Amino acid sequence: MGEIQGDFIDGLQEIFPVGLDTKSRGYESSTVVGDKIYVIGGSDDGTFSIGVRIFNKSTGKWGVPTALGTKPAQCKGHSAVLLNSDRILILKRDSTPDDCTWFLEVDTPFVREKKKILETEVVAWSKGVKAHAPKPIVISGPSGVGKGTLISKLMKEFPSTFGFSVSHTTRAPREKEKDGVHYHFTERSLMEKEIRDGKFLESASVHGNLYGTSIEAVEVVSDAGKRCILDIDVQGARSVRASSLEAIFIFICPPSFEELEKRLRARGTETEEQVQKRLRNAKSELEEGKSSGLFDHILVNDDLDKCYESLKKLLGLDGSTDSTTTDESFVKNVELPNGHSISETNQNILIHCATTDLGKANELFVLDVSSLKGGAPGRTRGLNMYAIDTFADALEEQEED
Ligand SMILES: Nc1nc2c(ncn2[C@@H]2O[C@H](COP(=O)(O)OP(=O)(O)O)[C@@H](O)[C@H]2O)c(=O)[nH]1
């Protein structure tokens, strides 16, 4: 059995009597990665938010890294173990089964790249899930071509198959648009900060406003077992293509430029100045979309019904059955008890539960981490957890004797 590399520690000041901020905060774990010690823990002021500090053994100094991604909320303690020398597995105590497994990436390719760009110490959070999500669908095309109309039809006909990635934007809402449904309408300074904090999969300046897909926007759809649809511009599509998110890229074209102009004016949602700007941008978007090789499929939206049928066909939906496409969420049948400790054996993590109640058979769980996929900035997929029924096993052994 492998060595336990991270565990609960109390009274940090006794262990590392150096540098700044050595006050004990309770519920902290320390994990050694090379010459650094990652101290992960929450304040004990009732909020239990998780923070990360790094103790550098060679310099004898403490530092606080830039933590990217969405961190786990509200944790009443956790255990930690280093995996593959590049990420720390965190098992939260007293949490729901689908929220108990998290990863703090400390030296993955994603983190190394961000360290270079930001020129500072970086760590990145990623939530662990079981499901291998189906490929998201990226839909791009010039303003007024009918992207929104096609997506609405798809969502209406297949409500449990598809989920829409709700983007953030700094543009003002249109009359019928709802915050949190069509877009998350936000302030430029706040969105810029969140982009710096690594909350976005991609972002771009489009028609003079900032638009972006948050990591969470895509992941909540996948977590719900649905296939995610992104309505983003060509720059955004290019960024997604370069990211770790594997998607299908579809470009929607108008039958003619004149028809595009007609639709945009007929929609009546933009001022004349905005219409002019969108038409100017449409020219370059059409050139790029048709020629760059970025898109897997190009659809001409002439007759709406025909275009919709073509879209369904290429998504394999000719049969018109509405069904969810992913398997169930992680560890649905496993309730991880409050108290536990963890140890490592090959590619498996053994979770020992503190219960001494003989009536409760399950004291040992195995978390299979041998085929992890994805990771920060999105979810870490491919986890599998099962219980070893030690009480039943012991009985069986007794009977055999
Ligand atoms: N890169 C990027 N583009 C987006 C995002 N959300 C929307 N867009 C694009 O921004 C452009 C303008 O969108 P919108 O203001 O809703 O106008 P519309 O295209 O005329 O409906 C469209 O090309 C959208 O595809 C996003 O999150 N990221």
Ligand SMILES: Nc1ncnc2c1ncn2[C@@H]1O[C@H](COP(=O)(O)OP(=O)(O)O)[C@@H](O)[C@H]1O
């Ligand atoms: N095939 C089509 N033929 C005619 N009008 C269309 C067609 N597709 C969409 N429209 C209309 O064109 C306008 C722009 O469509 P919309 O879905 O808002 O475009 P986008 O989301 O690409 O900006 C809307 O008024 C819509 O009803």
